Amino acid sequence: MAGHMSARPLRARFARLGPNLVLLLALVFRSAPLISTARQSLQTVPMPLLNWNTLFDKWTFAGVQRVFDEENFWPTLRTSLELAGATVVITLALLVPTALYVHLRLPRARALVEFLTVLPYVVPPVALAAGVAALNR
Protein backbone atom coordinates (compact mmCIF):
# COMPACT_ATOMS: atom_id res chain seq x y z
CA MET A 1 0.00 0.00 0.00
CA ALA A 2 2.82 2.39 0.92
CA GLY A 3 4.54 1.65 -2.37
CA HIS A 4 1.35 2.47 -4.19
CA MET A 5 1.04 5.82 -2.37
CA SER A 6 4.60 6.90 -3.20
CA ALA A 7 4.33 5.82 -6.83
CA ARG A 8 1.37 8.06 -7.39
CA PRO A 9 2.94 11.54 -7.56
CA LEU A 10 5.67 10.12 -9.79
CA ARG A 11 3.06 8.78 -12.16
CA ALA A 12 1.21 12.10 -12.09
CA ARG A 13 4.43 13.93 -12.91
CA PHE A 14 4.98 11.83 -16.05
CA ALA A 15 1.33 11.60 -17.07
CA ARG A 16 1.69 14.45 -19.58
CA LEU A 17 5.00 13.20 -20.93
CA GLY A 18 3.57 11.03 -23.69
CA PRO A 19 1.10 13.62 -25.05
CA ASN A 20 3.73 16.37 -24.85
CA LEU A 21 6.23 14.27 -26.77
CA VAL A 22 3.64 13.63 -29.48
CA LEU A 23 2.88 17.36 -29.64
CA LEU A 24 6.57 18.21 -29.91
CA LEU A 25 7.08 15.64 -32.65
CA ALA A 26 4.07 16.99 -34.57
CA LEU A 27 5.35 20.54 -34.19
CA VAL A 28 8.80 19.62 -35.56
CA PHE A 29 7.29 17.61 -38.43
CA ARG A 30 4.92 20.44 -39.41
CA SER A 31 7.44 23.28 -39.16
CA ALA A 32 10.75 21.75 -40.33
CA PRO A 33 9.90 21.74 -44.08
CA LEU A 34 8.70 25.35 -43.84
CA ILE A 35 11.88 26.42 -42.05
CA SER A 36 14.15 24.64 -44.53
CA THR A 37 12.31 26.29 -47.44
CA ALA A 38 12.63 29.72 -45.81
CA ARG A 39 16.36 29.07 -45.33
CA GLN A 40 16.64 28.19 -49.00
CA SER A 41 15.30 31.64 -49.93
CA LEU A 42 17.10 33.68 -47.26
CA GLN A 43 20.59 32.19 -47.15
CA THR A 44 23.11 32.18 -50.00
CA VAL A 45 25.41 29.42 -48.75
CA PRO A 46 25.55 26.79 -51.53
CA MET A 47 24.02 23.45 -50.57
CA PRO A 48 27.28 21.41 -50.68
CA LEU A 49 28.92 23.78 -48.16
CA LEU A 50 26.00 23.73 -45.73
CA ASN A 51 26.74 22.40 -42.22
CA TRP A 52 26.44 23.54 -38.59
CA ASN A 53 29.44 25.93 -39.00
CA THR A 54 28.03 27.73 -42.04
CA LEU A 55 24.40 27.63 -40.88
CA PHE A 56 24.44 31.21 -39.60
CA ASP A 57 26.44 32.77 -42.48
CA LYS A 58 25.22 34.94 -45.32
CA TRP A 59 21.58 35.39 -44.41
CA THR A 60 20.12 38.05 -46.71
CA PHE A 61 16.86 39.37 -48.14
CA ALA A 62 18.50 39.90 -51.55
CA GLY A 63 16.96 36.75 -53.01
CA VAL A 64 13.49 37.75 -51.87
CA GLN A 65 13.94 41.31 -53.18
CA ARG A 66 15.00 39.99 -56.56
CA VAL A 67 11.58 38.36 -56.87
CA PHE A 68 9.90 41.77 -56.83
CA ASP A 69 12.15 43.00 -59.64
CA GLU A 70 11.16 40.07 -61.79
CA GLU A 71 9.45 41.38 -64.92
CA ASN A 72 6.34 39.23 -64.68
CA PHE A 73 6.02 39.19 -60.88
CA TRP A 74 3.16 41.69 -60.43
CA PRO A 75 1.01 40.43 -63.34
CA THR A 76 1.49 36.87 -62.09
CA LEU A 77 0.58 37.75 -58.51
CA ARG A 78 -2.43 39.70 -59.80
CA THR A 79 -3.71 36.77 -61.84
CA SER A 80 -3.31 34.40 -58.88
CA LEU A 81 -5.15 36.81 -56.56
CA GLU A 82 -7.96 37.32 -59.08
CA LEU A 83 -8.28 33.57 -59.54
CA ALA A 84 -8.46 33.04 -55.79
CA GLY A 85 -10.92 35.91 -55.30
CA ALA A 86 -13.23 34.89 -58.12
CA THR A 87 -13.43 31.27 -56.97
CA VAL A 88 -14.15 32.31 -53.37
CA VAL A 89 -16.96 34.68 -54.43
CA ILE A 90 -18.60 32.19 -56.82
CA THR A 91 -18.25 29.33 -54.33
CA LEU A 92 -19.81 31.37 -51.52
CA ALA A 93 -22.68 32.49 -53.75
CA LEU A 94 -23.40 28.89 -54.71
CA LEU A 95 -22.65 27.19 -51.43
CA VAL A 96 -24.39 29.27 -48.78
CA PRO A 97 -27.88 28.90 -50.31
CA THR A 98 -27.26 25.21 -51.00
CA ALA A 99 -26.04 24.50 -47.48
CA LEU A 100 -28.99 26.40 -46.01
CA TYR A 101 -31.49 24.63 -48.22
CA VAL A 102 -30.08 21.19 -47.46
CA HIS A 103 -29.89 21.93 -43.74
CA LEU A 104 -33.45 23.25 -43.51
CA ARG A 105 -35.40 21.28 -46.10
CA LEU A 106 -33.41 18.13 -46.88
CA PRO A 107 -31.63 17.06 -43.68
CA ARG A 108 -31.66 13.46 -44.88
CA ALA A 109 -29.53 14.38 -47.89
CA ARG A 110 -26.72 15.75 -45.75
CA ALA A 111 -24.53 12.63 -45.95
CA LEU A 112 -24.98 12.58 -49.73
CA VAL A 113 -24.08 16.26 -50.08
CA GLU A 114 -21.04 15.75 -47.88
CA PHE A 115 -20.04 12.81 -50.07
CA LEU A 116 -20.38 14.96 -53.19
CA THR A 117 -18.25 17.70 -51.65
CA VAL A 118 -15.32 15.41 -50.92
CA LEU A 119 -15.60 13.67 -54.29
CA PRO A 120 -13.40 16.14 -56.22
CA TYR A 121 -10.63 15.62 -53.68
CA VAL A 122 -10.52 11.89 -54.16
CA VAL A 123 -11.53 11.28 -57.76
CA PRO A 124 -8.07 11.31 -59.26
CA PRO A 125 -7.56 14.41 -61.44
CA VAL A 126 -5.49 12.17 -63.69
CA ALA A 127 -8.45 9.85 -64.17
CA LEU A 128 -10.61 12.87 -65.07
CA ALA A 129 -7.96 13.97 -67.55
CA ALA A 130 -7.99 10.45 -69.01
CA GLY A 131 -11.75 10.77 -69.45
CA VAL A 132 -11.42 14.10 -71.27
CA ALA A 133 -8.60 12.70 -73.40
CA ALA A 134 -10.81 9.71 -74.27
CA LEU A 135 -13.52 12.09 -75.48
CA ASN A 136 -11.04 13.85 -77.72
CA ARG A 137 -9.45 10.87 -79.33
Next chain:
Amino acid sequence: MGGVVLAFLFITLLGRQGLGTKLVRDGLGFDLYGTSWFDISSFWGWVTVYMYFQIPLMVLVTLPAIDGLKPEWREASSNLGGSTWTYWRRVGLPVLAPSMLGGFLLLFANAFSTYATVHALNTQSNVVPVKISFGLRNDVGGRITAPYALATMMIVVISVAMGGYLLLRRRVERWQGT
Protein backbone atom coordinates in the same frame (compact mmCIF):
# COMPACT_ATOMS: atom_id res chain seq x y z
CA MET B 1 -1.00 22.74 -48.79
CA GLY B 2 -0.22 20.13 -51.34
CA GLY B 3 1.10 19.41 -54.76
CA VAL B 4 4.30 20.79 -56.15
CA VAL B 5 4.90 23.26 -53.32
CA LEU B 6 4.71 20.51 -50.72
CA ALA B 7 7.11 18.37 -52.72
CA PHE B 8 9.55 21.27 -52.87
CA LEU B 9 9.26 21.88 -49.11
CA PHE B 10 10.37 18.34 -48.42
CA ILE B 11 13.12 18.35 -51.05
CA THR B 12 14.68 21.34 -49.26
CA LEU B 13 14.44 19.46 -45.96
CA LEU B 14 15.09 15.80 -46.72
CA GLY B 15 16.52 15.79 -50.23
CA ARG B 16 20.01 14.48 -50.85
CA GLN B 17 21.30 18.04 -50.23
CA GLY B 18 18.47 19.02 -47.88
CA LEU B 19 18.88 21.06 -44.71
CA GLY B 20 17.70 18.25 -42.41
CA THR B 21 19.80 15.62 -44.18
CA LYS B 22 22.95 17.74 -43.94
CA LEU B 23 22.48 18.95 -40.37
CA VAL B 24 21.76 15.44 -39.10
CA ARG B 25 24.79 14.06 -40.94
CA ASP B 26 27.01 16.91 -39.70
CA GLY B 27 25.71 17.04 -36.13
CA LEU B 28 24.83 13.46 -35.28
CA GLY B 29 26.96 11.63 -37.81
CA PHE B 30 23.89 9.82 -39.09
CA ASP B 31 23.63 9.68 -42.87
CA LEU B 32 19.97 9.32 -43.88
CA TYR B 33 21.01 8.42 -47.42
CA GLY B 34 23.54 5.90 -46.09
CA THR B 35 20.58 3.71 -45.20
CA SER B 36 19.29 1.81 -48.19
CA TRP B 37 15.61 2.48 -47.62
CA PHE B 38 15.23 6.27 -47.46
CA ASP B 39 15.20 8.55 -50.49
CA ILE B 40 12.86 11.53 -50.94
CA SER B 41 12.18 10.31 -54.48
CA SER B 42 11.27 6.74 -53.51
CA PHE B 43 8.75 4.92 -51.34
CA TRP B 44 9.55 6.02 -47.75
CA GLY B 45 10.18 9.58 -48.93
CA TRP B 46 6.72 9.66 -50.51
CA VAL B 47 5.25 8.24 -47.30
CA THR B 48 6.85 11.07 -45.30
CA VAL B 49 5.49 13.72 -47.66
CA TYR B 50 2.01 12.17 -47.87
CA MET B 51 1.83 12.16 -44.06
CA TYR B 52 2.16 15.93 -44.17
CA PHE B 53 -1.23 16.33 -45.83
CA GLN B 54 -2.85 13.13 -44.53
CA ILE B 55 -2.52 13.89 -40.81
CA PRO B 56 -4.47 17.20 -40.92
CA LEU B 57 -7.17 15.56 -43.04
CA MET B 58 -7.58 12.77 -40.46
CA VAL B 59 -7.75 15.38 -37.69
CA LEU B 60 -10.49 17.25 -39.59
CA VAL B 61 -12.51 14.07 -40.10
CA THR B 62 -12.23 12.62 -36.57
CA LEU B 63 -12.14 15.73 -34.38
CA PRO B 64 -15.91 16.38 -34.53
CA ALA B 65 -16.50 12.79 -33.40
CA ILE B 66 -14.06 13.13 -30.50
CA ASP B 67 -15.73 16.41 -29.53
CA GLY B 68 -19.03 14.53 -29.66
CA LEU B 69 -17.99 12.15 -26.87
CA LYS B 70 -20.13 13.38 -23.99
CA PRO B 71 -18.57 13.56 -20.49
CA GLU B 72 -21.85 12.15 -19.18
CA TRP B 73 -21.14 8.83 -20.90
CA ARG B 74 -17.89 8.53 -19.03
CA GLU B 75 -19.58 9.41 -15.74
CA ALA B 76 -22.31 6.90 -16.42
CA SER B 77 -19.70 4.25 -17.13
CA SER B 78 -17.87 5.04 -13.87
CA ASN B 79 -21.13 5.01 -11.87
CA LEU B 80 -21.83 1.52 -13.17
CA GLY B 81 -18.37 0.42 -11.99
CA GLY B 82 -16.52 0.63 -15.30
CA SER B 83 -12.81 1.37 -15.48
CA THR B 84 -11.17 3.66 -18.03
CA TRP B 85 -10.52 0.58 -20.14
CA THR B 86 -14.18 -0.47 -19.94
CA TYR B 87 -15.28 3.01 -20.97
CA TRP B 88 -13.09 3.06 -24.07
CA ARG B 89 -13.86 -0.53 -25.07
CA ARG B 90 -17.62 -0.42 -24.51
CA VAL B 91 -18.47 3.25 -25.19
CA GLY B 92 -15.68 5.44 -26.59
CA LEU B 93 -14.25 3.29 -29.37
CA PRO B 94 -17.62 1.97 -30.64
CA VAL B 95 -18.84 5.56 -30.98
CA LEU B 96 -15.61 6.67 -32.66
CA ALA B 97 -15.24 3.59 -34.88
CA PRO B 98 -17.39 4.77 -37.83
CA SER B 99 -15.57 8.13 -37.97
CA MET B 100 -12.18 6.48 -37.80
CA LEU B 101 -12.99 3.86 -40.42
CA GLY B 102 -14.48 6.58 -42.62
CA GLY B 103 -11.31 8.59 -42.12
CA PHE B 104 -9.20 5.61 -43.13
CA LEU B 105 -11.20 5.18 -46.35
CA LEU B 106 -11.04 8.89 -47.17
CA LEU B 107 -7.28 9.00 -46.53
CA PHE B 108 -6.77 5.85 -48.56
CA ALA B 109 -8.63 7.33 -51.53
CA ASN B 110 -6.79 10.61 -51.13
CA ALA B 111 -3.33 9.02 -51.09
CA PHE B 112 -4.21 6.57 -53.84
CA SER B 113 -5.20 9.37 -56.21
CA THR B 114 -2.39 11.84 -55.37
CA TYR B 115 -0.60 12.90 -58.52
CA ALA B 116 1.12 16.30 -58.44
CA THR B 117 3.11 15.72 -55.24
CA VAL B 118 4.56 12.37 -56.20
CA HIS B 119 5.19 13.49 -59.77
CA ALA B 120 7.16 16.51 -58.51
CA LEU B 121 9.22 14.28 -56.21
CA ASN B 122 10.07 11.86 -58.98
CA THR B 123 8.80 12.04 -62.54
CA GLN B 124 9.53 8.32 -62.94
CA SER B 125 7.42 7.32 -59.90
CA ASN B 126 5.94 3.87 -60.21
CA VAL B 127 2.49 4.86 -58.97
CA VAL B 128 -0.79 4.58 -60.87
CA PRO B 129 -1.59 8.30 -61.46
CA VAL B 130 1.90 9.01 -62.80
CA LYS B 131 1.71 5.96 -65.06
CA ILE B 132 -1.66 7.14 -66.40
CA SER B 133 -0.32 10.58 -67.17
CA PHE B 134 2.80 9.09 -68.75
CA GLY B 135 0.65 6.81 -70.90
CA LEU B 136 -1.65 9.67 -71.95
CA ARG B 137 1.26 11.81 -73.05
CA ASN B 138 2.59 9.01 -75.26
CA ASP B 139 -0.84 8.25 -76.68
CA VAL B 140 -0.49 10.35 -79.81
CA GLY B 141 -2.72 8.41 -82.20
CA GLY B 142 -5.26 7.31 -79.59
CA ARG B 143 -4.26 3.68 -79.98
CA ILE B 144 -2.95 2.93 -76.47
CA THR B 145 -5.60 1.61 -74.10
CA ALA B 146 -3.52 0.97 -70.97
CA PRO B 147 -3.89 4.46 -69.38
CA TYR B 148 -7.66 4.40 -69.89
CA ALA B 149 -7.85 0.93 -68.38
CA LEU B 150 -5.75 2.10 -65.40
CA ALA B 151 -7.96 5.17 -64.96
CA THR B 152 -11.12 3.03 -65.02
CA MET B 153 -9.70 0.63 -62.43
CA MET B 154 -8.71 3.57 -60.29
CA ILE B 155 -12.22 4.99 -60.38
CA VAL B 156 -13.60 1.57 -59.35
CA VAL B 157 -11.23 1.40 -56.36
CA ILE B 158 -12.02 4.99 -55.34
CA SER B 159 -15.77 4.39 -55.74
CA VAL B 160 -15.64 1.38 -53.39
CA ALA B 161 -13.67 3.37 -50.80
CA MET B 162 -15.95 6.39 -51.06
CA GLY B 163 -19.11 4.24 -51.01
CA GLY B 164 -17.88 2.83 -47.71
CA TYR B 165 -17.14 6.36 -46.52
CA LEU B 166 -20.71 7.46 -47.35
CA LEU B 167 -22.25 4.52 -45.47
CA LEU B 168 -20.03 5.20 -42.45
CA ARG B 169 -20.93 8.93 -42.44
CA ARG B 170 -24.58 7.91 -42.07
CA ARG B 171 -23.67 5.98 -38.92
CA VAL B 172 -21.59 8.89 -37.61
CA GLU B 173 -24.53 11.30 -37.86
CA ARG B 174 -26.48 9.12 -35.43
CA TRP B 175 -24.12 9.98 -32.56
CA GLN B 176 -23.59 13.63 -33.28
CA GLY B 177 -26.91 14.93 -31.99
CA THR B 178 -28.89 16.96 -34.53
